[in-house]
Amino acid sequence: MRWMRSAAVGLASGAVGVAAMTAAEKVEQRLTGRPDSYVPARTLQRLTASPQAAGRSRAVNLGMHVGQAVLLGAVRGVMAGAGLRGPWASLLFFAVRLTNDQTLENATGVGAPPWTWPRDELAVDLAHKAVYAAVTGAVADALADRWGPGPGQVHARLRPVRTHDVGPL
Secondary structure (H helix, E strand, O other): HHHHHHHHHHHHHHHHHHHHHHHHHHHHHHHOOOOOOOOOHHHHHHHOOOOOOOOOHHHHHHHHHHHHHHHHHHHHHHHHHHHOOOOHHHHHHHHHHHHHHHHHHOOOOOOOHHHHOHHHHHHHHHHHHHHHHHHHHHHHHHHHHHHOOOOOHHHHHOOOOOOOOOOOO
């Protein structure tokens, strides 16, 4: 039951995280004049082999953008429920988010490896994913804290060589 609760917490946390990421994207786009990216819609179109999921459809784009973020939030919720909390856990989750995006985009031929991108595009993408990971993590951690320490935290308290009373950086 603990895992289901943690996953549900993560879904809610992912929803808050994607809202924050989208807001940050819109602010950045107003400042830089960068247009919307339709990579999520094109990725979904390729994954489903559906011509109906038009590559420039705003609804499909938003659905993939939000759907991925909410579903991946479940991973962060399970991390928090297991006791992986704080900035280090959010940094690990940041890597999960980037890996998910890059795997889907590159496997479908929609994207290219990040090291081939122009540096300004890479910086923008990393900044937005960092906002998502930080906000999703903060919400998941706060909700998981309500149920006490996770199994990993309990284990650390039982091991004499572990420092259980030191919080995250």
